[in-house]
Amino acid sequence: xxxxxxxxxxxxxxxxxxxxxxxxxxxxxxxxxxxxxxxxxxxxxxxxxxxxxxxxxxxxxxxxxxxxxxxxxxxxxxxxxxxxxxxxxxxxxxxxxxxxxxxxxxxxxxxxxxxxxxxxxxxxxxxxxxxxxxxxxxxxxxxxxxxxxxxxxxxxxxxxxxxxxxxxxxxxxxxxxxxxxxxxxxxxxxxxxxxxxxxxxxxxxxxxxxxxxxxxxxxxxxxxxxxxxxxxxxxxxxxxxxxxxxxxxxxxxxxxxxxxxxxxxxxxxxxxxxxxxxxxxxxxxxxxxxxxxxxxxxxxxxxxxxxxxxxxxxxxxxxxxxxxxxxxxxxxxxxxxxxxxxxxxxxxxxxxxxxxxxxxxxxxxxxxxxxxxxxxxxxxxxxxxxxxxxxxxxxxxxxxxxxxxxxxxxxxxxxxxxxxxxxxxxxxxxxxxxxxxxxxxxxxxxxxxxxxxxxxxxxxxxxxxxxxxxxxxxxxxxxxxxxxxxxxxxxxxxxxxxxxxxxxxxxxxxxxxxxxxxxxxxxxxxx
Amino acid sequence: xxxxxxxxxxxxxxxxxxxxxxxxxxxxxxxxxxxxxxxxxxxxxxxxxxxxxxxxxxxxxxxxxxxxxxxxxxxxxxxxxxxxxxxxxxxxxxxxxxxxxxxxxxxxxxxxxxxxxxxxxxxxxxxxxxxxxxxxxxxxxxxxxxxxxxxxxxxxxxxxxxxxxxxxxxxxxxxxxxxxxxxxxxx
Numbered sequence: 001x002x003x004x005x006x007x008x009x010x011x012x013x014x015x016x017x018x019x020x021x022x023x024x025x026x027x028x029x030x031x032x033x034x035x036x037x038x039x040x041x042x043x044x045x046x047x048x049x050x051x052x053x054x055x056x057x058x059x060x061x062x063x064x065x066x067x068x069x070x071x072x073x074x075x076x077x078x079x080x081x082x083x084x085x086x087x088x089x090x091x092x093x094x095x096x097x098x099x100x101x102x103x104x105x106x107x108x109x110x111x112x113x114x115x116x117x118x119x120x121x122x123x124x125x126x127x128x129x130x131x132x133x134x135x136x137x138x139x140x141x142x143x144x145x146x147x148x149x150x151x152x153x154x155x156x157x158x159x160x161x162x163x164x165x166x167x168x169x170x171x172x173x174x175x176x177x178x179x180x181x182x183x184x185x186x187x188x189x190x191x192x193x194x195x196x197x198x199x200x201x202x203x204x205x206x207x208x209x210x211x212x213x214x215x216x217x218x219x220x221x222x223x224x225x226x227x228x229x230x231x232x233x234x235x236x237x238x239x240x241x242x243x244x245x246x247x248x249x250x251x252x253x254x255x256x257x258x259x260x261x262x263x264x265x266x267x268x269x270x271x272x273x274x275x276x277x278x279x280x281x282x283x284x285x286x287x288x289x290x291x292x293x294x295x296x297x298x299x300x301x302x303x304x305x306x307x308x309x310x311x312x313x314x315x316x317x318x319x320x321x322x323x324x325x326x327x328x329x330x331x332x333x334x335x336x337x338x339x340x341x342x343x344x345x346x347x348x349x350x351x352x353x354x355x356x357x358x359x360x361x362x363x364x365x366x367x368x369x370x371x372x373x374x375x376x377x378x379x380x381x382x383x384x385x386x387x388x389x390x391x392x393x394x395x396x397x398x399x400x401x402x403x404x405x406x407x408x409x410x411x412x413x414x415x416x417x418x419x420x421x422x423x424x425x426x427x428x429x430x431x432x433x434x435x436x437x438x439x440x441x442x443x444x445x446x447x448x449x450x451x452x453x454x455x456x457x458x459x460x461x462x463x464x465x466x467x468x469x470x471x472x473x474x475x476x477x478x479x480x481x482x483x484x485x486x487x488x489x490x491x492x493x494x495x496x497x498x499x500x501x502x503x504x505x506x507x508x509x510x511x512x513x514x515x516x517x518x519x520x521x522x523x524x525x526x527x
Numbered sequence: 528x529x530x531x532x533x534x535x536x537x538x539x540x541x542x543x544x545x546x547x548x549x550x551x552x553x554x555x556x557x558x559x560x561x562x563x564x565x566x567x568x569x570x571x572x573x574x575x576x577x578x579x580x581x582x583x584x585x586x587x588x589x590x591x592x593x594x595x596x597x598x599x600x601x602x603x604x605x606x607x608x609x610x611x612x613x614x615x616x617x618x619x620x621x622x623x624x625x626x627x628x629x630x631x632x633x634x635x636x637x638x639x640x641x642x643x644x645x646x647x648x649x650x651x652x653x654x655x656x657x658x659x660x661x662x663x664x665x666x667x668x669x670x671x672x673x674x675x676x677x678x679x680x681x682x683x684x685x686x687x688x689x690x691x692x693x694x695x696x697x698x699x700x701x702x703x704x705x706x707x708x709x710x711x712x713x714x
Contacts, residue, residue: 061710062710062711063697064696064697065618065697065698068693069621069625073627074627074630077689082678083682179710179711181710188713236624236625237625238624238625238627238628300707332707333696333697333702333705333707334696334697337692337695338688338692341673341684341685341688342673343596343597343666343669343673344595344599344669345599347597347600348597348598348599348600348704349599351704352704352706354705354706354707355706355707384627423674447678448682448685
């Protein structure tokens with residue numbers, strides 16, 4: 001057996017370091033966690049680099065103030081360039097899997113088929129992918145969650161009443177206590193995130209985890225990455241301590257997500273002959289509709305997401321008008337407050353309604369249409385990522401359609417009033433479906449009026465077999481750099497059309513297994 | 528009615544004049560704050576707080592904006608109100624420390640702009656020093672930015688709103704009023 005690995009906290013280092021191993025994995029979220037476990041278990045020495053801190057259940061106190069500052073990028077308010085969309089992205093060991101709402105969906109067959117036909121991917125038919133989804137569902141204890149809290153029951157009742165599709169959400173939990181605090185870190189280790197599954201297993205098999213360490217640039221010579229230059233960060237995971245870390249290995253895997261991977265490649269001046277790095281970065285642009293219910297919903301209580309509706313996911317086919325998935329969001333005091341953009345007594349009154357609110361959300365399935373090219377990641381003067389995400393008529397059409405559907409569903413479920421999350425709608429919304437419908441039809445389709453967010457970042461280093469159109473091939477191997485792989489959601493050629501965690505787990509399990517075989521073969525040959 | 532109409536016209540006018548004055552590129556507005564960094568020495572800070580990111584001038588601005596932004600949500604009695612405002616300021620300061628340098632710079636620019644008397648008047652429509660501004664003046668400023676035609680002012684309002692309301696509602700003292708009893712006890 002390999003010797004047990006270790007966890008190194010960047011902020012504790014007082015001297016510059018040099019480390020070496022068999023494979024460097026940059027990022028410890030869904031992609032990096034799965035990669036680290038699979039490679040480590042075959043005997044490869046993995047060095048896992050994570051910008052966030054190593055925080056575990058004992059650090060999770062179900063506190064928004066604590067969690068948003070320490071576990072998320074930019075205090076859970078990372079913004080697109082024009083500040084029109086708030087991006088919720090984890091920055092901690094386990095990445096977003098540590099703070100997500102645990103909803104696990106297999107990649108829809110429509111998405112896989114589109115990737116195969118339009119983007120020329122190999123190995124991505126539903127038949128080929130199913131065993132990998134099954135493997136990861138088993139690994140992470142994914143199963144449909146059959147308890148609906150009052151908040152999710154609003155979507156369930158409304159959809160049933162209207163005859164819409166509605167179903168239970170599979171969740172990656174074990175002995176879940178239905179607390180409702182998934183978004184701020186599970187305090188009882190019920191959530192089967194990378195933090196408690198693949199990463200401890202990788203360390204057990206010899207992996208070294210560098211927490212509070214930021215990969216600044218890949219050191220590229222010819223067609224190879226010869227090392228990674230990193231810096232140690234203070235406990236706030238933002239400011240450098242001044243300590244430098246050099247890591248070297250024959251192979252490097254990027255798994256920092258759709259915003260950080262392109263930025264790292266751009267900072268490293270990686271070869272990009274066709275200008276693909278950072279292009280086609282996708283969000284599931286998400287809008288919301290807030291129902292005020294006659295009975296208490298206590299939207300902070302119980303599993304945050306347990307039902308979904310795909311009624312409008314393919315409202316105009318796979319490549320037609322923008323479709324969306326409808327789900328429920330949990331609400332806690334801070335998330336409610338920052339999503340309420342009035343002030344004074346109006347804001348105070350909105351907050352006092354918290355126990356009666358039920359927010360529906362609609363996740364736009366971007367990237368399947370010629371008019372739907374998503375966003376672009378570039379780097380600012382200081383090397384930090386900038387995501388420009390223009391919102392065109394194609395996207396606005398989906399957003400307006402979703403405001404209407406969500407309100408209709410909420411009134412069908414018995415809402416007293418419904419307020420579209422839009423700065424030009426009254427804080428306490430409208431009293432009837434007909435009034436709401438009329439109002440939504442005239443709400444301005446404008447950024448910084450409609451309130452938009454996304455918890456899902458995909459693409460930016462797209463997969464494909466044609467190097468002119470993509471950054472990596474179907475195995476996640478970089479087209480130009482011989483020893484670089486990218487294994488996470490950033491290689492999706494489009495958005496997913498569902499919460500993407502299981503899509504990442506399943507795809508990366510397959511790609512990392514192939515990478516392990518290649519790496520071990522080479523290692524044996526040179527031994 | 529005219530009382531209500533004229534201030535909003537004034538807000539539009541001040542925005543327009545501000546843009547003409549500040550310059551050519553629309554996005555120059557917040558950057559302008561950088562050149563107007565407070566020249567005053569950082570003295571007079573409340574000794575109760577060791578603020579890392581906010582200056583004494585920022586504290587003056589926040590001490591006036593917070594009670595208006597959170598009107599109806601803060602305790603009405605003078606002493607608890609003062610304590611609550613101090614806690615909100617402390618939370619804002621703490622939050623800024625977790626933002627990346629780019630966002631910190633934007634927040635700095637925003638406060639520098641609000642701290643500068645000429646910019647405060649032209650862009651925020653507050654013609655008196657902050658400690659003399661009435662609640663109505665500040666409501667006018669917040670509405671003007673919130674409903675502005677300019678994306679930059681709208682996003683600055685959202686930034687200010689999120690810093691302040693995020694800080695207060697992260698504080699357990701805010702919870703009983705909104706029917707939230709805090710996280711469950713883990714037995």
